[in-house]
Amino acid sequence: MRLDGKIGIVTAAASGMGRAGAIRFAREGAAVGVVDIDQPGVDAVVAEITAAGGRALGLVGDLREDEFARGVVRRTANAFGGLDFVWNHVGHPGPAAVEGIDMADFEIAIDLNLRTVLVTTEAAIPEMRARGGGSLLYTASTSGIQGSAFSPIYSMAKFGIVGFVRSLAKRLAPEIRVNAVCPGPIDTPMLRVFVARPDQQRTAGQDKETLVRLRGQQNPMGRTGKPEEIANAALFLISDEASFVSGAALPVDGASTA
Numbered sequence: 001m002r003l004d005g006k007i008g009i010v011t012a013a014a015s016g017m018g019r020a021g022a023i024r025f026a027r028e029g030a031a032v033g034v035v036d037i038d039q040p041g042v043d044a045v046v047a048e049i050t051a052a053g054g055r056a057l058g059l060v061g062d063l064r065e066d067e068f069a070r071g072v073v074r075r076t077a078n079a080f081g082g083l084d085f086v087w088n089h090v091g092h093p094g095p096a097a098v099e100g101i102d103m104a105d106f107e108i109a110i111d112l113n114l115r116t117v118l119v120t121t122e123a124a125i126p127e128m129r130a131r132g133g134g135s136l137l138y139t140a141s142t143s144g145i146q147g148s149a150f151s152p153i154y155s156m157a158k159f160g161i162v163g164f165v166r167s168l169a170k171r172l173a174p175e176i177r178v179n180a181v182c183p184g185p186i187d188t189p190m191l192r193v194f195v196a197r198p199d200q201q202r203t204a205g206q207d208k209e210t211l212v213r214l215r216g217q218q219n220p221m222g223r224t225g226k227p228e229e230i231a232n233a234a235l236f237l238i239s240d241e242a243s244f245v246s247g248a249a250l251p252v253d254g255a256s257t258a
């Protein structure tokens with residue numbers, strides 16, 4: 001097992017890639033704090049992990065609240081006896097607008113893409129140091145390494161994640177490795193938000209499932225990614241197999257940014 005005896009946290013773990021990661025990490029031997037605002041979703045992930053003989057702790061709350069974001073670290077460490085990794089996966093599409101932007105929408109995007117990630121990281125560093133080291137993983141995006149005409153605020157935030165990751169990797173070496181995974185279009189509920197945005201001429205009148213298929217066809221691999229394909233990359237980056245990998249922003253995007 002590739003995470004045998006490890007203790008970690010996955011945020012936004014009730015759905016999509018976070019869900020796939022939490023389940024996969026537990027199958028690889030990790031005890032996992034399963035963090036999300038969606039109570040039934042968290043319960044389902046915890047039940048799936050424990051039914052398979054794994055260890056999981058459900059942590060339900062709003063990651064925009066600093067106390068909750070900080071508390072998930074302490075609660076996971078207390079429950080399992082320490083902390084080895086955090087996958088800061090939570091994020092938000094943000095507003096499409098720049099001209100006429102509603103600043104309340106901007107704040108939600110910054111809170112969920114950046115602020116909560118900082119708060120959780122701050123709490124996690126001493127826990128990892130107490131264990132002699134650890135692994136921090138963040139979800140950026142292909143929009144964190146190339147511009148996005150229809151999601152500039154999202155891109156602003158995800159470039160911020162990549163900058164944070166590269167900086168922290170230098171600052172926390174050698175004890176704590178710090179990396180980002182940069183997904184391309186992955187078939188999750190959040191992708192339905194993005195596909196409804198692009199140019200109205202092409203998308204007018206198309207239902208979201210058709211738009212998801214079209215988005216996949218634009219990719220060099222001719223399809224969208226599966227949440228499990230991101231979980232596989234996340235598993236590698238978190239595990240000791242990536243012992244000399246730090247400061248990376250790994251595209252997992254079917255060659256779309258190649």
Ligand SMILES: NC(=O)c1ccc[n+]([C@@H]2O[C@H](COP(=O)([O-])OP(=O)(O)OC[C@H]3O[C@@H](n4cnc5c(N)ncnc54)[C@H](O)[C@@H]3O)[C@@H](O)[C@H]2O)c1
Nearest residue numbers: 012014015016017037062063090091141185186188189190
């Ligand atoms: N889906 C894609 O195509 C894609 C591509 C690149 C990057 N991403 C990034 O992946 C991450 C999540 O995406 P996904 O596609 O797995 O999402 P998803 O839509 O499957 O799940 C998002 C989860 O976040 C949870 N959540 C939302 N607000 C929250 C809050 N305030 N507190 C706690 N939990 C909250 C939701 O309940 C949900 O379970 C984000 O960082 C996103 O930017 C997604």
